[in-house]
Amino acid sequence: MTLFDSPAVSATAGELFDAGEFFAPAPFDLFDSLMSQYESSRRRLTAMAEAVSADACAGVLHYFVQANTPESRYSMPSTVAELFDLDRAVAYLDADFWQRALNMTDVLQIMPQKRKDEWFAQIREPLGNGKNRRAGVPAIERIPEFTADNVRASLESLIDMRGQFFAERVDGIFRALSRKHVTNQPEGFSKRMILRVLCDRGTEDWSACGVINDFRAVVAKFMGAR
Known part of the structure; x- marks a missing residue:
């Protein structure tokens, strides 16, 4: 189960507390700025991946990797395509901006530790652990794409769940x-x-x-x- 799921409520917290009395309102007016930053970073990420994959760079860029990372050459990607895998890079970009979005609210401050553990697991492994999951290790899903609709829906849901x-x-x-x-x-x-x-x-x-x-x-x- 991940932070973005909606499990059954263990107790009707609304009967105990009015969440609006205790918690700060979400700064939704700042999300447009955050989305603009994300879209700018993603455009630059895509442009870089396209540039280094072009014929002018693809044939020689691996020499920089081999020459400048001698201690890690056997664990580093061996091809330009692997080093500049856009899909993997976008997942880490998504994780960074999900963290920024949560930091704009007080949700992390009132989130129970179990949910924090689930959230930080996705931040650490934004691609999920399906391919490299060890026995006994909880499953981690790929972090959701950072889109305006996903951000607003997820944060509104989390804010509603504060009670x-x-x-x-x-x-x-x-x-x-x-x-x-x-x-x-x-x-x-x-x-x-x-x-x-x-x-x-x-x-x-x-x-x-x-x-x-x-x-x-x-x-x-x-x-x-x-």
Whole structure:
């Protein structure tokens, strides 16, 4: 499941909160400027791919790759067509501008950590992992094309789901409780709760740290903080 899907609502958050009372309005008036930047970047990307694929460059450009990346020559593309694959480049361009679009709203600030993990997975792998997916690794779909219709529809949907995100935060906190600690109660929250914040290597698990932030935000909201 990805950020752009619409899963069943785990709780009717609208019965608990009026999202409009808590969250900033989306700056839709800035999206036209963002789309203009995207279209300009995509035109230049296409022009570059066409230029380096022309006969004047295609026969010699690989020498620059071989000469200037000696440490990585066996993992680098070996042909001009591979190095300047327009479809792959556009996917990374799309990911960059989706991130910019989300940064224009407060959605990331109130999005539960699980959804952030799904979003950042698509940012890291905008082409998806269908061809190189390892056993046990969740599927990542190719990031949606960055178009005006897609951006507005997706962001409007995410903004409408901000109340639901609060309910998902509460559910995510409960599911992130340590299963190994006897003080955790399976039927609900108690005064003492243990959450895992270290990975198997003994370093911080940033996703788990994000759940701690979700817990802080939920407590603050119930305490009346804005």
